[in-house]
Structure formats: C-alpha cells, structure tokens
Amino acid sequence: MAVLVVLPQVLCKVPRAKCTISEPLPILHKYYQPGDFITGGIISQIYMFSAPITFEKQPSQERFEDLVILTHNYQHILALVFAVKEINENPQFLPNVSLGFNIYNSLFLASWTFLASMELLSTRNKFIPNYKCDIHNALVGLIGGPNSEVCLHMATTLGIYKIPQLIYGSAPVMKDKSQAVFFHRMFPDGTEQNMGILKVLLHFRWVWIGMVFLDDDNGEMFVQNVLPIFEQHGICFEFLERIPKISFSDSMAETGAEWFQTSHVITGSTANAFLIHGEIQTISVLRMLFHFSKFECIPIKSKVWIMTAQMDFTSLGFQRTWDIHFIQGAISFAVDSKEVWGFQKFLQLRNPANEKEDGFIKSFWEEAFNCSLDKENGGTCTGEEKLETLPVSVFDMSMSGHSYSIYNSVYAAAHALHAIYSMKSKQRTKMEHVRQNLMHEQPWQLHQFLRGTSFKNNAGENVSIDENGEIIAGFDIINWVTFPNQSFLKVKVGRVDPKPSSAKVFINEDAIVWPSRFKQEIPRSMCNDNCHFGYSKTKKEGKPFCCYDCLLCPKGKISNQTDMDDCFQCPEDQFPNNVQDLCIPKYIVFLSYGEPLGITFAIVALSISFITALVLGIFIKYQDTPIVKANNRNLTYTLLLSLLLSFLCTFLFIGRPEKMTCLLRQIAFGIIFSVAVSSVLAKTTIVVLAFMATKPGSRMRKWVGKQLSNAIVFSSSLIQVIICIVWLGTSPPFPDLDMHSMTEEILLECNEGSTLMFYCVLGFLFFLAIISFTVAFLARKLPDSFNEAKYITFSMLVFCSVWFSFVPTYLSTKGKFMVAVEIFSMLSSSVGLLVCIFCPKCYMILLRPDLNNKHQLMRVKK
Missing domain, CATH: 3.40.50.2300 (Response regulator)
Incomplete structure (x- = not known):
C-alpha cells in the first residue's frame, strides 16, 4: 500500500493525557488508526496493498480530552478519502493494486510532527524507527500541509529517506536546499x-x-x-x-x-x-x-x-x-480550482451511522451540529442531520482550494505509480511478477515520474507538474x-x-x-487626498513617499491626471486653460484687414495717400509758379512720390504674411524712406549752397544745380539698396510661426531673418535723417523767402523723434502689435514730412497767390 501523508490543519487542543517519565510520548496512530480522521495538522500516509483495502477501526488506547475542532478542515480529509475511493473503484487504473492511507494529526506542534514522521519509518504498532517490516504496505509518498511549519518538520526527517513529499499549502523556507528536491509543490507558485x-x-x-x-x-x-x-x-x-x-x-x-x-x-x-x-x-x-x-x-x-x-x-x-x-x-486569493463531480454527493451521504470506519466523524458531527451522539446520556443528535444544512461558517460543501490540492496530490501520486506499472507492463513478464516488482519499488523512484507529469482530473482540468516539482496553476x-x-x-x-x-x-x-x-464605491486607501487636475505632488517632510502635499502647477504648465509627480508643458501649438488641467489649441493671429486696427491703418493710409497725390497734383499744376520753381521741382516731385509710396507701403504690412510680402515689406520700406530722406537732405544742401553761391567770388556756384541733388539722392538710395541686397542674399525675411511669444496665440509674422541687417537699414535712415536735421538746423536763419530749412528742421525733428521712439517701443511689443508700431512709425514720420514741408507751400499756392510772385521771392529781409 502506498502511503500518502497529509497534514491538514484541523485545530485540536493539546491532550491532557497524563504521561509518566518512563512512558514515551504517545504515537499518533495509537489514538487514530487508519480510518480515524483527525482535524489537526495531518500527515496522510498512502500505502499500496496487494488486495483491496478494508479499514477496521481499532479501539483507541487513550482519547483526547477537550478536543477543539476546526470543522472546515474535515473537508481536507474527505477530499483524500474521496480521491482514494475514486482511484480504487476505477478498474482501468492500477489494476490489482489498491491504495490505502494513514492519517496523523500534528496538533500544530513540532514534536507531534516529528513523532508522526518517525512513526512512518517504523513497523506498524511498533515504534522502532528505521525498522519496518510491513512488506505488504509499500510506502509511496506523503501529503503534508497546509502549514509550512508542518512541512518543514516533516522534511527534516523524511528528506533523509528521499520520500516524496507533496505539499498542499505553504511551502517551507528551506535553509538546506538539498532537502527541497524531495518536495512537490501542489500549491501554485x-x-x-x-x-x-x-x-x-x-x-x-x-x-x-x-x-x-x-x-x-x-x-x-x-x-x-x-x-x-x-x-x-x-x-x-x-x-x-x-x-x-x-x-x-x-x-x-x-x-x-x-x-x-x-x-x-x-x-x-x-x-x-x-x-x-x-x-x-x-x-x-x-x-x-x-x-x-x-x-x-x-x-x-x-x-x-x-x-x-x-x-x-x-x-x-x-x-x-x-x-x-x-x-x-x-x-482573497485562492487556488484556481474546479468543482469535482460527485464530491458534493459524497459529502451529502456521510453520516455517523453509515461511516463506522470513520473514527473522527463522531467528534466532527457533534461539533458541527452542536449536539451529542451519546444516546445513553440523552444525546440530541439523530445522526441523520445533513451537512448541506450547515452554514458555510461551520462547514463548506464546495471543495476548497486546499482540498482541491489534496485531491490532485492523490491523483499525482497514483499517476506516478501507474506510470511505473505501465513501464513494467511493457516488459514481457508475467503480471504477478510485475505486481511483485511494483510492491518493492522504493519511494524515491517516484520522483522522476512525479516531475513533469500531466493528467486530466475528474473535474475536467488539466493538471501539470513542471520539472521543478511545482504545479502549474x-x-x-x-x-x-x-x-x-x-x-x-x-x-x-x-x-x-x-x-x-x-x-x-x-x-x-x-x-x-x-x-x-x-456605499458600493471603490474604497480609497491613500495617505491623503488626491492631487486633482492642475496640481502636482510634492514630498511631505518626515512622511513616507506616498504622503504628499499638492502644489498648484506653475504658469504655463498643466496636469491632466490625478497625483502627477510633475506638471508638464503643453505642446507648442496649445496653451493651458485657466484651471491648468487642459491644453487648448492656440489660434493663429496676424494684423488682418478684418480687425479694427487693420481697417484703421488701411483707411488712414489710403486717406493720406490721396492727400499726397493731391499735393503732387497741385505742384504739377502750379509747376511754373515761382515758389515751385524756387524749391527744385524735381526734388519736390521725388519727395512727394516717395511719400506716396511710403503710405502705400503700409498695405504690405497688413494681411496674412506670405513669402513675397515678407521679402518686399522691409526692403520697400528701407529703400523708399531712403529716397524720401535723401531728397530732404538734397533740398537742404541745395538751399545752403544757393546762399553760399550768392557771395562774390564764391566757387560754390558750380555745385548748385540738378546734378548735385540727383547725386545725393542716387548715392544715398544706392547705399540702402546695397544693404538690402546683402540682406536678401544672406538671410532674407520669411513667414514664420512664433509659438512662444504669446501664451494663447500663435503669431504668424515675417521673421526678419537677420536682425542685424534690419537695424542696419534703420541705422542708415537715422544717419541720413540726422545729417538732414543738422544741415537744416544750421541753415534755419537764412532769409525766409528762399529758406525751406526751417520747415525741414521741424520735419526732421518729427522724423527722428518718431524713429528714435520706435526702437524701444518695437522691442517691448509682441506679435501683430510690433507690426502696428512699425506701420504707425512709417505713417507718422511720413505725415511729418508732408505736413511740415508742403503745408506752407500749399497755403501760399492756394490761399496766398499774391505771395507767389518773383518780386516777393527776391525781397530781402531787412
């Protein structure tokens, strides 16, 4: 008979049996013979018999007093009995061989576990360790558990003999790894x-x-x-x-x-x-x-x-x-188990009257149903009570994970025996010889058949044990x-x-x-409240790492999950909302004709362009009058045309920036204004040279004329053109999306390409304007009738004031307002030139024609 030792832990109180010094501690099976089921930690020993097994209850020499029972663990024993019963009733499985078992109670005590282990190594009913002559009861293996302490104490002794130990509960922590090789863990990893x-x-x-x-x-x-x-x-x-x-x-x-x-x-x-x-x-x-x-x-x-x-x-x-x-x-976690067919019916049929061989059922029955089976003392139990009527808190009819592991453990041992049987049967020997060989197999020979075995149990589940002796579940x-x-x-x-x-x-x-x-909501188990959207975690001093404070995200960052370690930046084309928990797409902005500022600039530019054109028309109409002739008509026309173009240049700065408009706007602005300022410079220079030429013997007379004025305008404009060509050739302006200047907007603008070249263009204009202002200022005291220097001085003062204030204002604004500042500077400086230089002349031409004659122009101020 193969022996499977099971230690299910059904709680028993330590017996109060009196022992003398000369009397050894009682051997477990003295109190519970094969067929007697104990509810403490149990070692179940499976034997293999040469004939069908019958259990005869032997009277106990002593009984436990004040036995306290864990009624649920009685199911572990019944799972063992049920598995052995199924195997023995299957004629196709281990023919002519029956399985039997002994069960030993450890009572949760190491000493009793050691005694049970030594008992297995002794002849039945004779406690002589290492002397065993029960040749008809062949030890197959032991099932131990569910407490790791039981398995550890069991392994200490039985490991020496290499007896297979199938563990159906907590695996012990083995300091000696060599002992662990005899373990087969029927409880998942x-x-x-x-x-x-x-x-x-x-x-x-x-x-x-x-x-x-x-x-x-x-x-x-x-x-x-x-x-x-x-x-x-x-x-x-x-x-x-x-x-x-x-x-x-x-x-x-x-x-x-x-x-x-x-x-x-x-x-x-x-x-x-x-x-x-x-x-x-x-x-x-x-x-x-x-x-x-x-x-x-x-x-x-x-x-x-x-x-x-x-x-x-x-x-x-x-x-x-x-x-x-x-x-x-x-x-809770539980062993992945299936309901074994027939097990519940097996439990339902059990009662004290039918199970005469079950020496433990009386104690279990009285404990579970809270009654007594002792009829002589007025017992209240009928013996016909049904286990299914017990509440689950007393006894569970469904097979537990531990019972399922025991059930599979019995089948694993049986399949290992069957594998040996099949191997022997393939040899051409008589069946009796095969049976005799099987009876004399040593327990350690089962290891190779237990490891790597796989079978399908009666619950329909495939059970596999890997090469390390661990069940795969x-x-x-x-x-x-x-x-x-x-x-x-x-x-x-x-x-x-x-x-x-x-x-x-x-x-x-x-x-x-x-x-x-x-209230049926998922419980929260956190050290403190969650950090909501828009906040991040910050460590709380002196507390574990999962205890933290919540810190509002810094400006420009968001958190869109609870308990974020840090806030993060939105993508370049998005910006945080007000509560900093969401990124909103930025909208593209530029100075367009559809907004009030763009419309205003367009109307002003058109209006002033019309006025400039009107002034030009007046000067063309009255081109033969003394006042027009006296102030160099060609320079006047050039100046008026450049002013007209500067006003129209405004439209290059309004609207969606494109590649061509970006290339033209700054280049056109720089060249046109260079022409305008150089024309003013030429006019001022001509006025100064004209008065110097009137002096007797002056050599300046030969410089006064159209050639000088044209040379000044051409050379000044040429220098600016060269600067612009270099700009275009090295790093030209281009349309660009500025993602960073504005928080909520993407600025569609013209990137200047080279900021240095942009300021070179402005710098050259300043240079021309300052020279014009200086020359005009020095010539302001010349006779009034011939002198434009006074008006040019005021116009240059306005021009320089506007563009000197332009630089800091331009640098302190962003986006479309930078464009607006540049347009305003262009319009205001051009209007300054137009008003200061041409308003007095228009006044004389249109309102005081009496002053527009040669006699008045030749009059010398006294």
Missing part, C-alpha cells in the same frame, strides 16, 4: 500570487496599506523580498505588524494578548486596505480579535482585507455565533459577501493566470461587493 496582489493594489490604486504578517519564515521572506518590490511600484505601508505564531495550546491567552496590541494599531490606522499574510488558521484568530475588541470598546471600522491563498475560513465551535461581518467585501480572486445568518458567499471576481503569462490579472469590478460603509 507564491511569486505569481505576490505579483497578482501587487497588480490588484495598483488596479484599485490602494497605495497606503497596513501590513499584518505571521511571525514565521514565510512571513519574514515576504517582508524582506516582496515588499521592496511593492514599494518600487508606489505602494507604501503605514505599518508592518508582526503577529505571533499560532499554537492552539495553553499559550493561547498570551497569543491573544499580543493580538490585542495589534488591534490598537489597526483601529488607529488611516488606511482602508490591509494586506494580511498568514496561514489557514489565521482567520480564526482574526475573529477572536474583532470579537473581543468589542468588550474593550475599540471601534473597528470596516476595512478591505486582502488575504493570501494560504488562508481560508476556519472556525472553532465557540465562535459559531460570532459576527463575521468584518470579512464583508474582503478580497493560477489563482482565483475571491470576493467575500457575508449575510446576517453568519453565512457567507465566496464569489469569483477575477483570476491570476499562471506561467508563462507572468501574473496577468483580470478583475470584474462590477461583481465586487464592498464593505457597506463605502
């Missing part, structure tokens, strides 16, 4: 679960967590190796509270006192999500914590508990009426929903895929029921 927990926390944005962990090697390893990974992903912990190991013994009171200290930390916590890393019995102690906290008047608000798959609901008899509302809305994400009758429902709301999907998590949020105080 904890790394996948840890990553699944992390992704659940991040999914719900629970970043402010309370952490409670069991004070054992697994708990320490979780804190040291896993929590730093959580912190790297933005999870921080308000507290890390260590809870003592649970030993259901006389030290229970001390353990409870330490838990009450933990309760004060929990109740004072601001976190709404608590991660608890424990073992299967931890919920029973949690129930004690929340129950007795009521008597200390400790208000405990509803929290969302995130529980690991190693934990499951367990309950003690005296906890039957205790409130379980604290697990309402809890999120994922986790279910469970939501706990409680009811007033102390019952609850475990609803599957998601899953964690197994390898190689690297813990890919799927969650159905709509199916989750949260604790009532959250």
Whole structure:
C-alpha cells in the first residue's frame, strides 16, 4: 500500500493525557488508526496493498480530552478519502493494486510532527524507527500541509529517506536546499500570487496599506523580498505588524494578548486596505480579535482585507455565533480550482451511522451540529442531520482550494505509480511478477515520474507538474459577501493566470461587493487626498513617499491626471486653460484687414495717400509758379512720390504674411524712406549752397544745380539698396510661426531673418535723417523767402523723434502689435514730412497767390 501523508490543519487542543517519565510520548496512530480522521495538522500516509483495502477501526488506547475542532478542515480529509475511493473503484487504473492511507494529526506542534514522521519509518504498532517490516504496505509518498511549519518538520526527517513529499499549502523556507528536491509543490507558485496582489493594489490604486504578517519564515521572506518590490511600484505601508505564531495550546491567552496590541494599531490606522499574510488558521484568530475588541470598546471600522491563498475560513465551535461581518467585501486569493463531480454527493451521504470506519466523524458531527451522539446520556443528535444544512461558517460543501490540492496530490501520486506499472507492463513478464516488482519499488523512484507529469482530473482540468516539482496553476480572486445568518458567499471576481503569462490579472469590478460603509464605491486607501487636475505632488517632510502635499502647477504648465509627480508643458501649438488641467489649441493671429486696427491703418493710409497725390497734383499744376520753381521741382516731385509710396507701403504690412510680402515689406520700406530722406537732405544742401553761391567770388556756384541733388539722392538710395541686397542674399525675411511669444496665440509674422541687417537699414535712415536735421538746423536763419530749412528742421525733428521712439517701443511689443508700431512709425514720420514741408507751400499756392510772385521771392529781409 502506498502511503500518502497529509497534514491538514484541523485545530485540536493539546491532550491532557497524563504521561509518566518512563512512558514515551504517545504515537499518533495509537489514538487514530487508519480510518480515524483527525482535524489537526495531518500527515496522510498512502500505502499500496496487494488486495483491496478494508479499514477496521481499532479501539483507541487513550482519547483526547477537550478536543477543539476546526470543522472546515474535515473537508481536507474527505477530499483524500474521496480521491482514494475514486482511484480504487476505477478498474482501468492500477489494476490489482489498491491504495490505502494513514492519517496523523500534528496538533500544530513540532514534536507531534516529528513523532508522526518517525512513526512512518517504523513497523506498524511498533515504534522502532528505521525498522519496518510491513512488506505488504509499500510506502509511496506523503501529503503534508497546509502549514509550512508542518512541512518543514516533516522534511527534516523524511528528506533523509528521499520520500516524496507533496505539499498542499505553504511551502517551507528551506535553509538546506538539498532537502527541497524531495518536495512537490501542489500549491501554485507564491511569486505569481505576490505579483497578482501587487497588480490588484495598483488596479484599485490602494497605495497606503497596513501590513499584518505571521511571525514565521514565510512571513519574514515576504517582508524582506516582496515588499521592496511593492514599494518600487508606489505602494507604501503605514505599518508592518508582526503577529505571533499560532499554537492552539495553553499559550493561547498570551497569543491573544499580543493580538490585542495589534488591534490598537489597526483601529488607529488611516488606511482602508490591509494586506494580511498568514496561514489557514489565521482567520480564526482574526475573529477572536474583532470579537473581543468589542468588550474593550475599540471601534473597528470596516476595512478591505486582502488575504493570501494560504488562508481560508476556519472556525472553532465557540465562535459559531460570532459576527463575521468584518470579512464583508474582503478580497482573497485562492487556488484556481474546479468543482469535482460527485464530491458534493459524497459529502451529502456521510453520516455517523453509515461511516463506522470513520473514527473522527463522531467528534466532527457533534461539533458541527452542536449536539451529542451519546444516546445513553440523552444525546440530541439523530445522526441523520445533513451537512448541506450547515452554514458555510461551520462547514463548506464546495471543495476548497486546499482540498482541491489534496485531491490532485492523490491523483499525482497514483499517476506516478501507474506510470511505473505501465513501464513494467511493457516488459514481457508475467503480471504477478510485475505486481511483485511494483510492491518493492522504493519511494524515491517516484520522483522522476512525479516531475513533469500531466493528467486530466475528474473535474475536467488539466493538471501539470513542471520539472521543478511545482504545479502549474493560477489563482482565483475571491470576493467575500457575508449575510446576517453568519453565512457567507465566496464569489469569483477575477483570476491570476499562471506561467508563462507572468501574473496577468483580470478583475470584474462590477461583481465586487464592498464593505457597506463605502456605499458600493471603490474604497480609497491613500495617505491623503488626491492631487486633482492642475496640481502636482510634492514630498511631505518626515512622511513616507506616498504622503504628499499638492502644489498648484506653475504658469504655463498643466496636469491632466490625478497625483502627477510633475506638471508638464503643453505642446507648442496649445496653451493651458485657466484651471491648468487642459491644453487648448492656440489660434493663429496676424494684423488682418478684418480687425479694427487693420481697417484703421488701411483707411488712414489710403486717406493720406490721396492727400499726397493731391499735393503732387497741385505742384504739377502750379509747376511754373515761382515758389515751385524756387524749391527744385524735381526734388519736390521725388519727395512727394516717395511719400506716396511710403503710405502705400503700409498695405504690405497688413494681411496674412506670405513669402513675397515678407521679402518686399522691409526692403520697400528701407529703400523708399531712403529716397524720401535723401531728397530732404538734397533740398537742404541745395538751399545752403544757393546762399553760399550768392557771395562774390564764391566757387560754390558750380555745385548748385540738378546734378548735385540727383547725386545725393542716387548715392544715398544706392547705399540702402546695397544693404538690402546683402540682406536678401544672406538671410532674407520669411513667414514664420512664433509659438512662444504669446501664451494663447500663435503669431504668424515675417521673421526678419537677420536682425542685424534690419537695424542696419534703420541705422542708415537715422544717419541720413540726422545729417538732414543738422544741415537744416544750421541753415534755419537764412532769409525766409528762399529758406525751406526751417520747415525741414521741424520735419526732421518729427522724423527722428518718431524713429528714435520706435526702437524701444518695437522691442517691448509682441506679435501683430510690433507690426502696428512699425506701420504707425512709417505713417507718422511720413505725415511729418508732408505736413511740415508742403503745408506752407500749399497755403501760399492756394490761399496766398499774391505771395507767389518773383518780386516777393527776391525781397530781402531787412
């Protein structure tokens, strides 16, 4: 018979059996023989018989007093029995070979686990370790769990003999790695679960967590190796509270006192999500914590508990009426399991009357139904009660994750045996010889068949164990929903895929029921309120990294998500809105004809151009009059034409900038104004030379004439033309989008190309204007009748004032207003020339024709 040792942990109180010094500690199976099922930590030993197995109950020499039972863990034993029953009833599976088992109770104590392990190495009913003569009961393997401590103590002894150990709960942390090679983990890889927990926390944005962990090697390893990974992903912990190991013994009171200290930390916590890393019995102690906290008047608000798959609901008899509302809305992980066909019917048919070989069912029945089967003392149990009538808080009819792992463990061992059987059968030997060889197989020979095995169980699920001895399975994400009758429902709301999907998590949020105080909204578990749109996080001194203050985004930046580490700039073609949480597209602006400023400039330019043309017409009409002749008609016409063109040049600056208009506007402006100013300079020079030529013997007479005036205008204009050609040849103006000058606008403008060349053009104009102003100023005292210098002085004063003020004004404005400043300067300086030089002449021509005669012009001022 193959032996499978299972240690399900059904809580038993330490017996009060009296032992003398000479009497060794009682061997476990003395009290519970094969067929007797214990509800403590259980080692189940599977044997292989040469004939169908029958269990005969042997009377116990001693019985436990004050046995306290974890009724839920009775299902672990029934899962083992059910699996063995299925295998033995299948004629196609292991023919002529039956499986049997022994079950040993560890009582959560290391000493009892060691005793059970030594018992396996002894002949039945004779405690002589390392001496075993039960040749008809061949040891196959052991199933141990669900507590990691049980597996660790079991491995210490059995690892020496290389006996296969199938673990259906928490895997122990092995310091001696050589012992781990004999483990076959039927519980999914904890790394996948840890990553699944992390992704659940991040999914719900629970970043402010309370952490409670069991004070054992697994708990320490979780804190040291896993929590730093959580912190790297933005999870921080308000507290890390260590809870003592649970030993259901006389030290229970001390353990409870330490838990009450933990309760004060929990109740004072601001976190709404608590991660608890424990073992299967931890919920029973949690129930004690929340129950007795009521008597200390400790208000405990509803929290969302995130529980690991190693934990499951367990309950003690005296906890039957205790409130379980604290697990309402809890999120737990569970072994990805299926409902095994026939298992519930198997449970429904069990009762004390039919199961004579089940030495444990009487204790379980009395505990579960809160009655007595002792008819002689007025027992109230009929034995016909139905397990399905029990609330889930007492016994669950659905196969738990741990039971499912036990079920698969039995089948894994059986398939390994069947593989050996099939291999032997292929050899051409007699069947009896094959059976005898199979009976003499050593347990360590199963390792190679267990690792890499794959089979389909009766639930229709493919079960695979990889080459490292780990089952390939994922986790279910469970939501706990409680009811007033102390019952609850475990609803599957998601899953964690197994390898190689690297813990890919799927969650159905709509199916989750949260604790009532959250009013069916996703609970928030953060150190402080979110930083809303328009704000960014800033570290709060002396607090963990997930505690922060909210800082308004600086001007020009936005944040469009909550809890952003930093605000960011909008794209160049967008700008922040007023609350700095959204980028708005900028609109393109330029000085257009459709806006008041553009219309005003256009009307003014047209009006002044008409006046200039009218003045030119007057001078052409009266070109033979003395006053027109006296002031050099050609220069006058040139000046008026250049002024007319300067007014019309305004239209190059209004409207959408194009490539051609950008090239022409500054070039035309520079050349036209050079012609105008050089004409004024020529007129002033001619006036000065004319008076100097009237002196007797003066050599200046030969300089007075059209050639000098033309030379001045031509040379000055030529210099400006050369400057403009160099400008066009090196870095010409071009249309450009200025994204940065204005906050809410994109400026469509003419980029000057070379700012230096632009100021060279202006500088040359200033140079001509200053010379004209200087010459005119020096000639202002010449006789009035021949003297234009006085008017030219005023016109140049206006011209220079306008363009000297233009530079700082131009540099201090942006966008279309820069263009407006340049247009205004062009118009005002041109109007200054027109008004100061030509208004007096027009006045004399049109209103005082009596003064427009040769006699008046020749009169010398006395």
